[in-house]
Amino acid sequence: MRLWRWLNTPPIGGLLAAGAIWLCFGLVTALGWRANVSLLSGTLPAVGDGVFAIATGLLYGFAYLMAIVLAPILAIAALVEAVARWLIPSRRAAASVDPPGGRTSEPLAPASSRG
Amino acid sequence: MLSLASFVVAAAIWLPSAHLFFAPPHDAYRTADGRPGPRTQQLVDWHLHLWADPMLRRAEIDRMRRSNAEWDFMGRTFLVMALANLAEREPQRRDELLGVADAIIDETLALEAEYGHLYFLMPYARDAAFLADPPRSVFVDGEIAMMLACRQLIADNPAYRQPLRDRVAIVVEAMSAGPIGSAESYPDEGWLFCNALAAAAVRVSDAVTGDDHAEFLGDWLAATREHLTDPATGLLVSRFTYDGRTIEGPEGTCLWLAAHCLQLIDPVFAEQQYHLTRDALARDFLGFGYAREWPTGTAGHADVDSGPIVPVLEASAGSSGLAVLGAAAFDDERYLRQLLTALEAVAFPIESRDGLRFAASNQVGDAVMLYALVQGPLWQKTLDRVGPAIDDGDQP
Numbered sequence: 001m002r003l004w005r006w007l008n009t010p011p012i013g014g015l016l017a018a019g020a021i022w023l024c025f026g027l028v029t030a031l032g033w034r035a036n037v038s039l040l041s042g043t044l045p046a047v048g049d050g051v052f053a054i055a056t057g058l059l060y061g062f063a064y065l066m067a068i069v070l071a072p073i074l075a076i077a078a079l080v081e082a083v084a085r086w087l088i089p090s091r092r093a094a095a096s097v098d099p100p101g102g103r104t105s106e107p108l109a110p111a112s113s114r115g
Numbered sequence: 116m117l118s119l120a121s122f123v124v125a126a127a128i129w130l131p132s133a134h135l136f137f138a139p140p141h142d143a144y145r146t147a148d149g150r151p152g153p154r155t156q157q158l159v160d161w162h163l164h165l166w167a168d169p170m171l172r173r174a175e176i177d178r179m180r181r182s183n184a185e186w187d188f189m190g191r192t193f194l195v196m197a198l199a200n201l202a203e204r205e206p207q208r209r210d211e212l213l214g215v216a217d218a219i220i221d222e223t224l225a226l227e228a229e230y231g232h233l234y235f236l237m238p239y240a241r242d243a244a245f246l247a248d249p250p251r252s253v254f255v256d257g258e259i260a261m262m263l264a265c266r267q268l269i270a271d272n273p274a275y276r277q278p279l280r281d282r283v284a285i286v287v288e289a290m291s292a293g294p295i296g297s298a299e300s301y302p303d304e305g306w307l308f309c310n311a312l313a314a315a316a317v318r319v320s321d322a323v324t325g326d327d328h329a330e331f332l333g334d335w336l337a338a339t340r341e342h343l344t345d346p347a348t349g350l351l352v353s354r355f356t357y358d359g360r361t362i363e364g365p366e367g368t369c370l371w372l373a374a375h376c377l378q379l380i381d382p383v384f385a386e387q388q389y390h391l392t393r394d395a396l397a398r399d400f401l402g403f404g405y406a407r408e409w410p411t412g413t414a415g416h417a418d419v420d421s422g423p424i425v426p427v428l429e430a431s432a433g434s435s436g437l438a439v440l441g442a443a444a445f446d447d448e449r450y451l452r453q454l455l456t457a458l459e460a461v462a463f464p465i466e467s468r469d470g471l472r473f474a475a476s477n478q479v480g481d482a483v484m485l486y487a488l489v490q491g492p493l494w495q496k497t498l499d500r501v502g503p504a505i506d507d508g509d510q511p
Binding site: 078 | 121460
């Protein structure tokens with residue numbers, strides 16, 4: 001439960017997800033599957049090259065797409081969310097201080113609702 | 116809600132800036148003064164390695180021929196053109212580069228002699244009879260003439276003098292005999308790609324031999340403009356019957372190369388065609404350049420020339436590759452940079468000690484890319500010696 005809460009604390013979860021994607025991409029790159037992408041160039045007769053080569057070429061293409069599109073967005077989103085959560089409570093805390101006209105009616109959100 | 120908003124913000128930050136991480140350094144492919152950059156040099160290394168290793172070459176050629184025998188042939192043509200440009204630019208490597216070019220030309224001529232004139236064509240070339248007599252393909256004759264002419268323009272090889280004259284004579288005779296001044300590539304099927312390249316080969320040959328085919332080339336271009344201009348776009352059509360009926364309208368894979376070839380025939384018209392093609396086909400998505408195969412609203416079907424078409428964007432691998440040639444030939448630096456950025460991102464470059472190649476491409480694709488990045492000296496030398504066939508530079 002504590003681990004789950006920790007994983008859900010921005011930016012930990014997002015950065016770990018992005019890292020996992022990059023790790024998978026690094027793995028398929030290390031396995032040399034990048035070369036099999038040539039099988040995906042449309043009109044090549046991929047059947048003659050074997051199912052394994054076709055599958056690994058496809059897998060590499062998918063991992064690459066995830067690594068250059070999804071992973072960076074996840075990582076940036078995690079950081080953006082962490083900063084936003086850090087800023088919002090501060091602002092609320094600032095707003096909760098008695099203004100000249102009287103108290104603000106908005107209470108601070110309980111810590112447990114931030115996850 | 117905050118997580119979703121963060122994701123949207125992150126996407127808005129990353130997607131428009133991703134191209135910055137793929138954009139090659141300015142001098143990586145081509146220096147400011149047009150010399151090949153280090154990445155282009157790596158491409159050269161890969162091709163030289165490929166031709167130095169018979170087993171590897173055989174495997175690559177067999178692989179291409181399984182899809183399209185034309186690729187085997189075009190890969191040779193573009194590589195010889197690239198090597199000739201490099202040899203002109205780097206005199207200290209001339210012997211090495213021309214040695215490889217000669218090996219390619221000799222093997223190509225030997226294969227044609229052994230297996231026949233149709234060896235480098237797709238099987239349907241044998242399904243019907245050519246209408247012209249003698250039955251020949253301007254695709255084969257034009258590109259062989261181009262290889263010989265480019266090689267001879269750099270340095271004279273006595274063994275190629277007569278073959279060049281013979282091949283150019285065949286091309287001129289075949290095109291002159293055509294009802295619209297163009298010859299067949301396949302039975303009752305002419306291609307702008309092949310005829311434009313053959314016309315350019317004749318002009319390069321003029322610069323070698325001192326002959327002057329300006330009148331013939333002027334007539335060819337006049338007939339081409341009259342019969343093969345698409346009224347909707349002003350672009351030249353790609354495929355037509357022997358008597359000039361359009362089979363397929365404008366296509367990127369033909370137009371980028373045709374505009375480059377037309378620089379030797381009529382530079383003003385070439386420039387017009389390039390800009391029309393650019394307006395109709397060039398696109399930029401989040402900083403990544405690409406090209407469509409067909410103008411918007413024009414129906415077309417993907418084939419071995421267009422390569423796979425990316426849905427929604429309508430990006431064509433074949434057209435985008437040849438767009439690099441167009442952008443480089445017409446010094447369209449901005450578009451060239453966008454195209455090279457996309458190349459780095461989605462063509463899957465593979466670097467090794469043997470050089471640089473693109474996994475999503477093949478030998479012909481890499482050879483087109485190499486030629487695009489080193490072209491210039493050969494065309495310039497031709498223009499310096501004989502000028503364009505039509506010099507209407509003063510016209511608006």
